Amino acid sequence: MATNTQDSTHLPLHETIVHSNKTAGAIELMVLSLLVFILLLTFLYESCFTFNWTLCVCIKWNQCTTKTYPDRLLKRVSESEFPAVDIYFVTTADPILELSIITMNTVLSLLAIDYPFDKLALYLSDDGCSPLLLYSFVETTKFANLWVPFCKKYHIQVRAPFQYFNSQSSPLENDSLEFQQEWKSLKVLFLKTCLISHFQCHICHIL
Numbered sequence: 001m002a003t004n005t006q007d008s009t010h011l012p013l014h015e016t017i018v019h020s021n022k023t024a025g026a027i028e029l030m031v032l033s034l035l036v037f038i039l040l041l042t043f044l045y046e047s048c049f050t051f052n053w054t055l056c057v058c059i060k061w062n063q064c065t066t067k068t069y070p071d072r073l074l075k076r077v078s079e080s081e082f083p084a085v086d087i088y089f090v091t092t093a094d095p096i097l098e099l100s101i102i103t104m105n106t107v108l109s110l111l112a113i114d115y116p117f118d119k120l121a122l123y124l125s126d127d128g129c130s131p132l133l134l135y136s137f138v139e140t141t142k143f144a145n146l147w148v149p150f151c152k153k154y155h156i157q158v159r160a161p162f163q164y165f166n167s168q169s170s171p172l173e174n175d176s177l178e179f180q181q182e183w184k185s186l187k188v189l190f191l192k193t194c195l196i197s198h199f200q201c202h203i204c205h206i207l
Contacts, residue, residue: 084119093127100136101162101194107137109160111144112151139193150186154179161190 090106092098103124110122126133143161151159158164165187175183 079116082116082119084121085115086121086123090123091125091127092133094130100130100133103133104136104140105160105162107140108144108147112148112156112159114152117148143189143193146186146189150182161186162194165190 090103090110092100092103107122107124111117111120113120124137147161150156156164
């Protein structure tokens with residue numbers, strides 16, 4: 001019968017040595033925390049995306065449009081009860097790069113909207129302090145005294161004279177004689193204003 005005996009006089013063939021490395025453990029723990037944070041953040045993003053997608057789907061299921069009836073407004077309130085409105089803030093800086101005729105057409109189209117003229121405020125900001133723009137604005141106010149009543153009288157839809165006179169080269173034959181005469185006089189006056197503004201722009205560019 002064989003017996004297993006251990007010779008205590010011999011040294012062990014191996015041993016396990018445990019090293020205490022707190023720095024490496026802290027780094028691994030930080031990496032683990034970062035991975036968990038990224039996982040939670042990804043889950044939060046996916047939850048928000050799912051919620052947004054659900055809202056979009058619900059909107060598509062229940063589509064609706066809003067139809068307005070501006071002609072019924074005057075049946076409830078009169079124009080004298082309309083509030084004062086600051087409608088637009090037109091900005092410009094350079095009359096050469098930003099042609100003053102384009103800026104003035106913007107001003108005219110805004111002044112001619114279907115709203116009480118005395119309750120409409122329009123602000124024009126010229127960062128370049130150009131005398132050309134000031135002159136163009138003075139001429140625009142003169143033309144606006146004719147253009148705005150013309151648009152409201154004949155219910156003109158295209159309120160910018162630059163586009164209106166280009167899109168409609170001449171009045172229709174079935175239009176009234178009064179309309180044709182006013183249309184022609186306004187077009188001539190507008191073309192004169194454009195030519196003067198264009199000439200002034202070239203002079204300013206040369207100087």
